Amino acid sequence: MHQQGCVHCQAALAEYDRLLSPLRDLAAEQVIVPEGPMEEALARIRSAIDDSDYATVRTAGGLTRVAARVVVAAARHSAEGVPGVRVALSRDLSGHRDSDSEVTAGVAGASTALEITLAADFGRPLHQLADDVRRAVVATVRHLTDLEPVQVTVLIDDVFTEP
Incomplete structure (x- = not known):
């Protein structure tokens, strides 16, 4: 193999090994996690999963719950x-449909x-339109709900040629 006979590769591999050594030492240590924080974290995860109709935004002033349908409207x-x-x-x-339905929103925690x-409309590059829609939706949802849009998928289902 090239790496075994190349002095440059051998030097680089030795340097990587030296740099990773402390990380390997830390990874080998056994960590004891106190029960309180772990249980609290698991409880938060379970509550986010259990209530998929509402997102939860935690602030210093308290909790704000935002319904998925609000995210859809925004x-x-x-x-x-x-x-x-x-x-x-x-x-x-x-599965609740609005009268003119097809924006879908999933919420979990603050995401x-x-x-x-x-x-x-016909004539505009569709990939550019999709990017513009993503940017606008992310900005609006963040501003109005304080949620983090982790993914915005744009499906262009039809193109109109008449005004």
């Missing part, structure tokens, strides 16, 4: 404001993932 309104979007449709992940189905 995302739909934001997407429809992007030039080139004819209509954005919405629904929340629990949200969204899927937006929209119809676009």
